[in-house]
Amino acid sequence: MAKVATREAYGKALAEFGADPNIVVLDADLSKSTKTETFLKAYPDRFFNIGIAEANMMAIAAGMATCGKTVFASTFAIFAALRACEQVRNSICYPKLNVKIGATHAGISVGEDGASHQTVEDMAIMRSLPNMTIMCPCDGVETRAAVKAAIDLKGPVYLRLGRLALPEVHQADNFNFELGKGIQIKDGSDVTIIATGLMVYKSLEAAEMLKAQGIDARVIDMHTIKPIDQDIIIKAAKETGAIVTAEEHSIVGGLTGAVSEVLVQNYPTPLKAVAINDTFGKSGKPDELFVEYGLTPENIVKQAQEVMKIKK
Amino acid sequence: MDKQQLLELKKTAVKIRRHIIDAVYHAGSGHPGGSLSCTDILTALYFKHMNVNIKNPQDANRDRFVLSKGHCAPALYSTLAVKGFFPTEELVNLRKIDSFLQGHPSLKDVPGVDMSTGSLGQGISASVGMALAGKLDKKDYRVYTIIGDGECQEGQVWEALMAGAHYKLDNLTAFLDHNGLQIDGKITDVMSPESLPEKFKAFNWNVIEIDGNDLEAIDKAIETAKATKGKPTMVVANTIKGKGVSFMEDQYGWHGKAPSKEERDNAIAELDQAMELLGGE
Ligand SMILES: Cc1ncc(C[n+]2csc(CCOP(=O)(O)OP(=O)(O)O)c2C)c(N)n1
Numbered sequence A: 001m002a003k004v005a006t007r008e009a010y011g012k013a014l015a016e017f018g019a020d021p022n023i024v025v026l027d028a029d030l031s032k033s034t035k036t037e038t039f040l041k042a043y044p045d046r047f048f049n050i051g052i053a054e055a056n057m058m059a060i061a062a063g064m065a066t067c068g069k070t071v072f073a074s075t076f077a078i079f080a081a082l083r084a085c086e087q088v089r090n091s092i093c094y095p096k097l098n099v100k101i102g103a104t105h106a107g108i109s110v111g112e113d114g115a116s117h118q119t120v121e122d123m124a125i126m127r128s129l130p131n132m133t134i135m136c137p138c139d140g141v142e143t144r145a146a147v148k149a150a151i152d153l154k155g156p157v158y159l160r161l162g163r164l165a166l167p168e169v170h171q172a173d174n175f176n177f178e179l180g181k182g183i184q185i186k187d188g189s190d191v192t193i194i195a196t197g198l199m200v201y202k203s204l205e206a207a208e209m210l211k212a213q214g215i216d217a218r219v220i221d222m223h224t225i226k227p228i229d230q231d232i233i234i235k236a237a238k239e240t241g242a243i244v245t246a247e248e249h250s251i252v253g254g255l256t257g258a259v260s261e262v263l264v265q266n267y268p269t270p271l272k273a274v275a276i277n278d279t280f281g282k283s284g285k286p287d288e289l290f291v292e293y294g295l296t297p298e299n300i301v302k303q304a305q306e307v308m309k310i311k312k
Numbered sequence B: 001m002d003k004q005q006l007l008e009l010k011k012t013a014v015k016i017r018r019h020i021i022d023a024v025y026h027a028g029s030g031h032p033g034g035s036l037s038c039t040d041i042l043t044a045l046y047f048k049h050m051n052v053n054i055k056n057p058q059d060a061n062r063d064r065f066v067l068s069k070g071h072c073a074p075a076l077y078s079t080l081a082v083k084g085f086f087p088t089e090e091l092v093n094l095r096k097i098d099s100f101l102q103g104h105p106s107l108k109d110v111p112g113v114d115m116s117t118g119s120l121g122q123g124i125s126a127s128v129g130m131a132l133a134g135k136l137d138k139k140d141y142r143v144y145t146i147i148g149d150g151e152c153q154e155g156q157v158w159e160a161l162m163a164g165a166h167y168k169l170d171n172l173t174a175f176l177d178h179n180g181l182q183i184d185g186k187i188t189d190v191m192s193p194e195s196l197p198e199k200f201k202a203f204n205w206n207v208i209e210i211d212g213n214d215l216e217a218i219d220k221a222i223e224t225a226k227a228t229k230g231k232p233t234m235v236v237a238n239t240i241k242g243k244g245v246s247f248m249e250d251q252y253g254w255h256g257k258a259p260s261k262e263e264r265d266n267a268i269a270e271l272d273q274a275m276e277l278l279g280g281e
């Protein structure tokens, strides 16, 4: 099956659902990269290029939202979540306005542009903002569903999207998506891998490798990072007794943080993380960077073995 | 500047342009358009005016340079390599995983780079900081920066300009790479920041408008800036994006795209020809 980047699916979904005249899309001189260009072509009257002015864009989005618009504001994740962070907090989250932040080029899979453009902190920062909902879809099918869910939800949403084309995990025809509900994509009884974004397909690969070693791993696609699905986490902890989290993000405050917070307060369970170990990224090809930073099926397998050693 | 010196600078600029094309070609990604438009400014700065020490890149008394439009790292790295900060052979490793040549300028990785940049709008603020520190320490080094015209859409640029004039930073010279283009098209179509020269004047900067691909004009503007007291200078350098490679000139499609093998060969052939006309090789 052809690979598709979540940013690509995002642009398509905007054009698909954009028939709703209340939807407007803003961008900050990156419409070709964020793929909001697809919406621009379909609905030029409701697309506004704000120029290279991300902070301005977020507060403009807030203003339009007060007038009843469903506003999508797009730029690279580094600029959406970090440069315009305080505008997102005070002008979007605090008044709980209907702004959807389409943050593309998240994580190290940005590749050659290097550390200045690779955010591995965005989910931690966005997660700490009250009223914010965060989704990090793992493929094109899920991205379409996430865009729809964002439109249906009245309030701020941060959609974490990627540059890299990814294999499809889900099938379009029998796909059920519910915001805030993780999806168990493989059952298992020995250990649970909870993954988000592009780590989901790598986790499925890891589960196959574990199977060859006689280890039965459960795999959960955690597309919503906030609010996190407590039930599916606690159930997995009770039934498998060991957790591995996998995310293309810092170990600080993202999926690993969210899952750990649920576990320690409800059902303390050993956990190992496959995440960026509190460091900046660098230039290189995405596949080379995945190896350098340990975002690989092999490392998921290794962490699964490790966590099973300390499982009670 | 005498004729011979001008000729040498012209040759150096062509040399740098060849490295830019080759570096971006080998990287398979990067930003040739804006790199080529600011090459002449970098050449005049590093090969005529700036006091830098390739043996001691951190020399406390050196002049400073900040590439506020950090995506044009290929131009800065090529200039630094030709100047001698590191071997020119390294340039083809741009953006590769084991190379120190990061996609955007990195202070801690690349000798000669004075500030990490890449997020637009921040570099000019850093250059204000360097100039302010120079005043505080009563040092007579000068600070230079290049900003993009699209970059001027960032509010932070104007905050920096306000600070530069407020503190009368006459040791600071900024260049506006006024090529009229950004990623999504013409700056006046995307989000017009014009009239930029009028706005800089209103922000109390000394404003000089020149042909920014004319080395003689750049040289004169820098001399004027050095002689100006009580104000920072903004050189509005009217440039052509992609300058020197005809098929890239004034095309926003070449903002952030690497040439194919054939395009690279054509570009290098054109630059070789320019070099030949200058009597160099
Ligand atoms: C804060 C920020 N927002 C967006 C970008 C992405 N970006 C890189 S280059 C560019 C266009 C820059 O245009 P301009 O300043 O005119 O540069 P030039 O034409 O000289 O290349 C954009 C939007 C960025 N690097 N930083």
Ligand SMILES: [Mg+2]
Binding pocket: B148, B149, B150, B177, B178, B179, B180, B181, B182
């Ligand atoms: Mg420009």
